[in-house]
Amino acid sequence: MREAEYHDLSDDADYAASSQQGSSLVARTDSSKRSSLHEPGVAEILYSMDNVAMHPTRYASERIRGRLKLIRQGNSILMTWIPYKGQSSNGRFSEEDKNLYSIRAVPFTDIRSIRRHTPTLGWQYVIVVMQSGLAFPPLYFYNGGVKQFLATIKQHVFLMRSAEDANVFLVNDFHNPLQKEEGQQGGNEVGQQKTCHTEKPKITLVYSRRKNKGREREREAREERNGYKEDEGGRMFPFQVLHPQLVWLMNYPLMMITQRMLLIKSFASSFRENVSQRRKHHDPAQDLSIQVLEKFSLVTRFARDTTAQIFRDGRVGERKRDQSSPEHHPSRFEDSEKVPEVPVSPDRLEKTSSRKQSSGEEAATDVGMFELINFKEFDKLSLVWGKPRQPPLGHEEWITFLDIEGRIVDSEALRKRIFYGGMEHNMRKEIWRFLLGCHSYDSTYAEREYLVSVKKSEYEILKRQWQSISAEQAKRFTKFRERKGLIDKDVVRTDRSLSFYDGDDNSNVYLLRDILLTYSFYNFDLGYCQGMSDLLSPIVYVMRDESESFWCFVSLMERLGPNFNRDQSGMHSQLFALSKLVELLDSPLHNYFQQNDCLNYFFCFRWILIQFKREFEYEKTMRLWEVLWTHYLSEHLHLYVCVAILKRCRSKIIGEQMDFDSLLKYINELSGHIDLDAILRDAEALCICAGENGTACIPPGTPPSLPIEDASIYHQPDADIL
């Protein structure tokens, strides 16, 4: 990328412009000129690296490339990263846009740490975290050179490896008494640093927002008076009233990882005296989105794209200048529930669920900034970042969703609620019928009651069709006999370890048989297929009523029936979509599967065919199903669940170099060892991350979407009727 040289002037021009903003003036320096002068006002380039890029979106064409430099000016060491002018021709980023990403003459006294990422696959990048806690988006070194970058810094600035994480380098770590002696040479600069630092707080442990509210309010009042944030350790930290949008985001644990960023961001803006001055140049919403994006990008690169989209869609107003700045929003908690366009706005339940978070969540919110700086837990946490699961929906809350005649007023809210928490078992009989589509949300109690009775007689008629087949007739009815034989064999192998289905002559087993046989007459073309008994079992367990179970099963099969197509087309389309999703969401894993001849994804066959029925214990299966049935984020959440599980196993799969056989065995043996809540959170996050790109992976009509052409779907050659 030699043509980059042509952009030198723009580089310097921006540089000069930025320096006006800061306190010092930096003179132009030719990059080839190596000056040993340390006079103030003369800048010396210590390090210059081309093709260092930011990735605001996941598209390679939309990356902003620029030059990273380390500059000595007087006794200050400065870092700059200036985008090349006019490089991206796609028009996605205007020059102005790109300038927003520029890093202009940031003195190392303002930098707290640098985290280095040198993945074996993909580009090396660093994340520069400011004293304020703000972090710049990752800088990707397309031409390598991270090592040299750090080495150069080390020659001029006190750099210390974090004890917690060998990839984190603390800059001018003022906790370390040695720092002052070993730090930067030159009296002035050191003196400056010293005063600067002693004024600043030492360490920041941001405690959870979820703590006792009363106590927190008291503390808040105190903090507001003092202008410092307290924590248990009695340490202080400058504090500002949080932006309501930040509060929203904090209450939106889907972005758990970003929360830390946001907290940090919020501190950052009050941290500096020149905060208001800076705002003129850095729109807070813009900053915010960058921070969020940046954090997301650690998880998956394209996540940022999605986040950008979320912001763009008006949720935070990415590029809209003059938008609400923090100061204009006095209340912190109350307002948070009013943000209307939020895809997942905080619920009333979140308050009650406060203490039920998993430890991962606690860790993430409690340690806030500390976490960020150490990044120690990051990899572990990176996949647990969906919204924390809520307690299941109970009766008391359920009735609040109903109007006086029994209509569900806000079905979207209900589905969302169930998506995040499922429901208590005793609610399932009633609510599953809505989720499955047996009852419409706007039906009344009376209408439902009527429908149930109509359907009951309809069921009886269907059932009589096979009941009326005499033993004599059956002798001449091979298809019937075979079908019945298969069902008989399967119902006695279905969930027999459950007391509900165990023992000889169990009437519930007969219930399964009768319903399946009736269904095979109701949908004779599809007939009975292995796996159906697994799908029916929980329905009967919940409904405890033959006709109602039957109709629920019919509804379910409207969506899952194609799983059992004779030509396996329904399964193949899902496995195909899954492979596309993995390609999108985890390309190294995809590549691994490709190289190892595993792209047919047959090892996920059972997961998809019977919706993870064999992978979880019974109660968890029901929980998963009701979540899937909400179709809240996607009709195909089950595919994201697959991706989530695979992602959690990826290091083992790749590390052990599993071939198809060992992979299948391994996946089969995961049964009973999958943490449903964690996987649901992963799946949720992946689904949101994938966004439109994810949707594009899934061809229309892929089950459980309703088939595009209803009629043709079951009309397949009837070679084996079983």
Next chain:
Amino acid sequence: MPSRRRALLKVIILGDSGYVNKKFSNQYKATIGADFLTKEVQFEDRLFTLQIWDTAGQERFQSLGVAFYRGADCCVLVYDVNVMKSFDNLNNWREEFLIQASPSDPENFPFVVIGNKIDVDGGNSRVVSEKKARAWCASKGNIPYIETSAKEGINIEDAFQVIAKNALKTGEEEEIIYLPDTIDVGSSSQQRSSGCEC
């Protein structure tokens, strides 16, 4: 080294749904996709691990087979001695396997046939005679035949022995009878193990 290579043997169990033995499939559940069972077998002073794949019996799922059959060392065909159709279908299963797995030497690929559920009704509901079954096995290149009852545990251990022996193809006499081409066998198991040892 050769013993190490052969320590793991991949065995495929095929047959109409619902006739295999639950001791084979271990789970008392209809197979979805493929189930695994590993079984340690001692044979000629050596310990082998049989990696037994029980695939779904319903014909509808047969298209999955191709992925599962790859690299098999032995294919076990199971039928229910009480159900004629399950016996009639043996030929289909055998041919299906040979097509989908496409072993290098289909003529000599080791099969074992098991007639299961001999316990049912004290043997009174039996419709396939041992003689008939053996005749069929002989016609298909002397496939070893064994009768079992999973329920009563009859001949189960023997069945595993026969399977192991055939998967290995090291038995002296059997080698002469069934497996004239030992070179091929060696190379095929070597090929397989290279995928498994890592």
